[in-house]
Amino acid sequence: MALTVIVSSKPFIIRFSVYTDGEVITIIETVMTEYKKRWSxxxxxxxxxxxxxxxxxxxAITIVKGIHKA
Incomplete structure (x- = not known):
């Protein structure tokens, strides 16, 4: 899966080639919800x-795997 984002009028290609579509969504959700308390x-x-x-x-993947194991 590739996600294209426009930054400063230039395309910025982000490749999540290691992850499935579902994992990419999980990564984004986890980062957005956990960032402030964990890494900010x-x-x-x-x-x-x-x-x-x-x-x-x-x-994010490590956190999700840990949560699902519990």
């Missing part, structure tokens, strides 16, 4: 697109 910093009060596609996606 003064410099980054909201998640960035590159972070969501990178390290936050791994963190």
């Amino acid at each position: 910093k003064l410099q980054y009060p909201t998640p960035t697109i590159p972070a969501t596609c990178g390290w936050l996606s791994t963190q």
Whole structure:
């Protein structure tokens, strides 16, 4: 799945090739709901697109798997 986002009038391609469509939706939902309490910093009060596609996606999947195991 590829998501195209326009940033500064230039297309910015984000590839979630490792994840299924359902996992991408789960990642986005998890990052949006958990970011403020888990990862927010003064410099980054909201998640960035590159972070969501990178390290936050791994963190979100780990959280969801942990929640579903409990």
